[in-house]
Amino acid sequence: MAKSDRLFRLLHLIRGLTPPVTAARLASAMEVSERTIYRDIESLRLAGARIEGEAGLGYTMIEDPALPPQTFTQIEIEALSLGLSDVSQRGDADLAQAAKDALTKILATLPERQQRQAVHAVNLVHRFGTPPTPTIDMTLLREAMWAEEALDIGYKDQSGRSTQRRIWPLAMSYHDRSVMLLAWCCLRSDFRMFHVTRIDGYAISEESFRPRRVPLLREYIATLKARKLPRMPAHH
Template sequence: MAKSDRLFRLLHLIRGLTPPVTAARLAAAMEVSERTIYRDIDSLRAAGARIDGEAGLGYTMIEDPAMPPQTFTQIEIEALTLGLSDVSQRGDVDLAQAAKDALTKILATLPERQQRQAMHAVNLVNRFSTPVAPTIDMTLLREAMWAEEALDIGYKDRDDMSTQRRIFPLAISYHDRAVILLAWCCLRADFRMFHVTRIEGYAQSGESFRPRRVSLLRDYIATLKAR
């Protein structure tokens, strides 16, 4: 791992773990030696990070130069914590973890008073039903959308009929009991909704549909609203 990546990850750990966090715990999480942790903390301090503590006592982030100060109203803090908590419950494994990491980063930029407000938010999420867990790698599916690359998928419809299709993946829609992939289906030459749990497999096609994703998605949403 490059040193810059290691330092970034170390910053994230010091932000997120309950302080004071010991060098031994950081070393175990980073899979490096404690000596490396000591050197990297010295590097972060030299770069302007205010990290309180020392070897044997643990470390606490006082001020993080990588993140500029943020100012939110109390209701904005409630909205952030509520929204990210919902994602952490409803999203797939990677998306849920990303929501938790994002909240950790946001909290690290807040003044102490607002950090307390976020930790004791009055709005809570408690969903009794969540979508069925996807059987495919959702991260790779998202990457195909970011890259605007067509995918070849195997799909089993509600009648258990299997077909092979080339699609232009446009967006992922999270419903109460299902996760839906919105796409342009080349086989049907039309927009289609695919339940991700019915996708039997997919492969990169090498075909790019850049820069059409935004316009196609806009047209699809307009079609759905018209219905």
């Protein structure tokens, strides 16, 4: 294994394993000697990586914005390009623009060779259809989720009947032909999914459900998996 590839893998292991990570554990995972691990850690430190610790105690990665951009492998660059390209096609206007901006920023940090790899990626995205354009402001909807603020919404079911309800927005789920809002419905006292194109106006309430979004979302997903549904149905 080339030294550059070995350093990338070592950096990934130190980042991913529970700290502090001993040289013995790293050597076993890398299939090299502990002496090689010590030398490679010094090389990473000289390259700008902030790694705390020493032999016998273990090592901990300290996040650093100055970390060398070369830590992306070619397949990781492909994954980033593919994922962000898909978002730029499927997302609403703000999300699509954010994906394009993020890819531009990532490319700007890469060496010239890796920039060419990203621009000429071997994996391409083309979708013949995209979800219908939402009639509500998706950015404000995301902000309500980030802030964990309850929403009062109007919603039309498949038959056109309208209801008013308060929900705790948990996440957005992007399907092939629709975008669904996963939420806790206070009216039904249960989890529900709502087509975002059927939400007929909404207002942010003064009710906060912090810090319940993450555990509720985890519970909702576990419930769906337990039902072994082939796909997540819309709320009617």
